Amino acid sequence: MIRRFKYRSLSLNNQEDPYPLAPRIPIILKGQRDYETLGIIDSGATEMSIPLFVAEILGLKLNTPIEIKFAEGMGKGYSSKVKIMVMMERSQKVELIVPCLILKDSEEIIIGRAGFF
Numbered sequence: 001m002i003r004r005f006k007y008r009s010l011s012l013n014n015q016e017d018p019y020p021l022a023p024r025i026p027i028i029l030k031g032q033r034d035y036e037t038l039g040i041i042d043s044g045a046t047e048m049s050i051p052l053f054v055a056e057i058l059g060l061k062l063n064t065p066i067e068i069k070f071a072e073g074m075g076k077g078y079s080s081k082v083k084i085m086v087m088m089e090r091s092q093k094v095e096l097i098v099p100c101l102i103l104k105d106s107e108e109i110i111i112g113r114a115g116f117f
Contacts, residue, residue: 031058
């Protein structure tokens with residue numbers, strides 16, 4: 001099955017979008033409190049990554065920090081799993097549990113391949 005995702009731009013508090021015209025899809029991250037947003041599909045990313053403030057909203061438990069390898073180098077974060085609801089065409093919804101990295105200095109939600117495609 002082939003899915004097509006629209007490329008969208010996003011305004012971030014009057015700042016320049018670091019991912020202009022990226023393939024974004026509407027998602028709801030499920031937790032103690034849900035978080036509705038647009039996630040960026042990144043076929044080059046292995047796992048989903050979410051900002052620390054989103055993990056706190058969801059009530060995810062943070063384990064011991066781990067070293068994470070990025071395209072730009074190394075960094076620290078946390079490893080967890082998150083339940084996401086993907087809003088598809090024609091009001092269809094798909095719910096998945098995917099591995100994710102929780103990053104302190106991130107503002108974007110990146111959807112990687114693991115558990116998603």
